[in-house]
Amino acid sequence: MRHATMLFAILAFAIAAPAAVSAQTADSTKDKRDIRHDTRDIHRDRRDVRKDNRDINHDRREARQDIQKGDTTGARAERKDMRQDKRDRHQDKRDIHRDRRDRRQDSRDLHKDRQKTDSTKPNS
Numbered sequence: 001m002r003h004a005t006m007l008f009a010i011l012a013f014a015i016a017a018p019a020a021v022s023a024q025t026a027d028s029t030k031d032k033r034d035i036r037h038d039t040r041d042i043h044r045d046r047r048d049v050r051k052d053n054r055d056i057n058h059d060r061r062e063a064r065q066d067i068q069k070g071d072t073t074g075a076r077a078e079r080k081d082m083r084q085d086k087r088d089r090h091q092d093k094r095d096i097h098r099d100r101r102d103r104r105q106d107s108r109d110l111h112k113d114r115q116k117t118d119s120t121k122p123n124s
Contacts, residue, residue: 039103048089056085062074063082
């Protein structure tokens with residue numbers, strides 16, 4: 001009876017161990033993918049911030065020109081465009097902040113997963 005219990009325990013461990021390693025590998029893979037996606041999003045958002053800055057500067061120049069010409073309606077429209085571009089820029093900066101936070105958390109998770117994997121390996 002004792003040998004049967006021992007055999008059952010060994011079989012249960014043999015079945016469960018690969019599943020645990022597989023789950024850790026899948027979690028690491030997910031973290032790596034998330035890091036890549038967050039990095040890509042950060043680059044895109046930075047590009048959008050640069051574009052918004054260019055648009056704001058352009059609208060500011062046009063508003064000045066409209067004011068110099070006495071075209072208050074045109075200047076008002078340019079200021080409205082400028083406000084929208086500033087809102088877009090603010091949203092992009094918030095997205096960058098969130099993506100950086102997510103990437104940092106995914107990096108920490110990946111590091112923890114690697115430490116778990118290293119601790120489960122037998123010492124050679």
